[in-house]
Amino acid sequence: MTRIALDVNGRRHEAEVEPRSLLVYFLRDELGLKGTNVGCDTSSCGACTVLLDGESAKSCTVLAVQADGCEVTTIEGLADGERLHPVQQAFHEQHGLQCGYCTPGFVMATVSLLKENPSPSEAEIRHALEGNLCRCTGYHNIVRAVEAAARAGA
Amino acid sequence: MIPAPFEYARADSVGHAVELLGAEDAKVLAGGHSLIPLLRLRFARPSLLVDIGRLDDLRYVREDGDRIAIGALTRHADLAHDPVLAKRCPLVADVAEGIGDPQVRHRGTIGGSVAHADPASDFATLMLTLDAELVAHGPDGERTIPADEFFVGPFESALGPREVLTELRVPAVGGGVYLKHVRRAQDWALVGVAAVRVDGGTHVGLTSMGPTPLRASAVEQAVADGASPADAAARAGEGADPPGDVQGSAAYRTHLAEVLVRRALEQL
Numbered sequence: 001m002t003r004i005a006l007d008v009n010g011r012r013h014e015a016e017v018e019p020r021s022l023l024v025y026f027l028r029d030e031l032g033l034k035g036t037n038v039g040c041d042t043s044s045c046g047a048c049t050v051l052l053d054g055e056s057a058k059s060c061t062v063l064a065v066q067a068d069g070c071e072v073t074t075i076e077g078l079a080d081g082e083r084l085h086p087v088q089q090a091f092h093e094q095h096g097l098q099c100g101y102c103t104p105g106f107v108m109a110t111v112s113l114l115k116e117n118p119s120p121s122e123a124e125i126r127h128a129l130e131g132n133l134c135r136c137t138g139y140h141n142i143v144r145a146v147e148a149a150a151r152a153g154a
Numbered sequence: 155m156i157p158a159p160f161e162y163a164r165a166d167s168v169g170h171a172v173e174l175l176g177a178e179d180a181k182v183l184a185g186g187h188s189l190i191p192l193l194r195l196r197f198a199r200p201s202l203l204v205d206i207g208r209l210d211d212l213r214y215v216r217e218d219g220d221r222i223a224i225g226a227l228t229r230h231a232d233l234a235h236d237p238v239l240a241k242r243c244p245l246v247a248d249v250a251e252g253i254g255d256p257q258v259r260h261r262g263t264i265g266g267s268v269a270h271a272d273p274a275s276d277f278a279t280l281m282l283t284l285d286a287e288l289v290a291h292g293p294d295g296e297r298t299i300p301a302d303e304f305f306v307g308p309f310e311s312a313l314g315p316r317e318v319l320t321e322l323r324v325p326a327v328g329g330g331v332y333l334k335h336v337r338r339a340q341d342w343a344l345v346g347v348a349a350v351r352v353d354g355g356t357h358v359g360l361t362s363m364g365p366t367p368l369r370a371s372a373v374e375q376a377v378a379d380g381a382s383p384a385d386a387a388a389r390a391g392e393g394a395d396p397p398g399d400v401q402g403s404a405a406y407r408t409h410l411a412e413v414l415v416r417r418a419l420e421q422l
Contacts, residue, residue, distance in 0.1 A: 002162055018159065019159075019160055019161065019162030019203065020156060020157040020158070020159055020160060020193070022156070022157075022190075022194075025156075041155050041194065042191060042194075043187065043190075043191050043258070044340070046255070046257060049257055052260075052261075055231075055260040056256055056257045056260060057257050057260055057261055058257045058258070058261075060194075061186060061187055061190045061191065061258075061261070062186065062190070062261065063162075063183075063186065063190065063203075065162050065164075065205070066183075066186065066205065066207060109256065109257065112256065112260075113256065128256055130255040130256075130339040130340045131254065131255025131256055131257045131258065131340055132255075
């Protein structure tokens, strides 16, 4: 077991973890943050995307021990009380989801994108979301949601 | 899928990492974006992971005479936007921007990708095509391995079990083209082709066309002899040994290589 300490959504957590524990299972099973989904488990689908020190990362491809000392933001850390984060609001208004399973990952990937590039073109949005798969074929509305979030200054 | 159990140690210097690698079946962990997928599938079952991911002094790009020195832990995302590369070797930045997806580029490192020696790695082919020098640290100190001696077999490099890749040195070259064919966004290259002019000669490298990244020597010779892009590209399959699998047959990969080499030479 290895001792780690990390900030998750602004709260400090200390824990003993097995070195083989993946960050996504630490978040879900140890901290109970089930908003981060496991989709493919092969680093492909992006459902498990979180922010690691402010940048998008697939938490199924990060060991919990690698996140020691880092700041993690999950989908649960975005809203301000009852008020949705502007990216969440944009996905809601533009109907950027159907079943919703991929949505936390898309939202986190979008937050990361807009931090790096506040006004992306449609082509840049599509390139930046290559790491996230939606099986309901909702890509068009997802792109619209990202454009709306950018306009809202997310 | 959960990896098999292993021990974990975080190195606080390259020397410390070399020391830790003295354990049997130890493996270096950098960004983890080649290794962790293999751990999850249990294709890799090391006894100890030596995490070099906090060695921030291995993250840099700097000019060094007529070469560009790249620290092994420099992430794809940082390479893609690096001002020195943009000016002195833009092909490295272009290739970095096309690897995986943003999440992968935020974590994956050039040294990890090259040391992994995957014949489908874009960076492995690029290092071979650029005649890069790869600097390794081990128990006997530092040595420099030419890229054409580095890739030994599929997922096998010239690195010894206690050696750590620390720096990649590429020539300053303008232009250059890297083209790859993928079935879906973010996929590994079904075939990739690098073409670049180095010291007045045209170098052409191939991804996923054999057990290691390859140089298309017959194409290079044809270009040197004055052949047209189409005539030179027709020789892309010579000396290659492409795999045939569910993604595509060997014959299909050879066809793709010929098409992509022609396009790359035309764009060069």
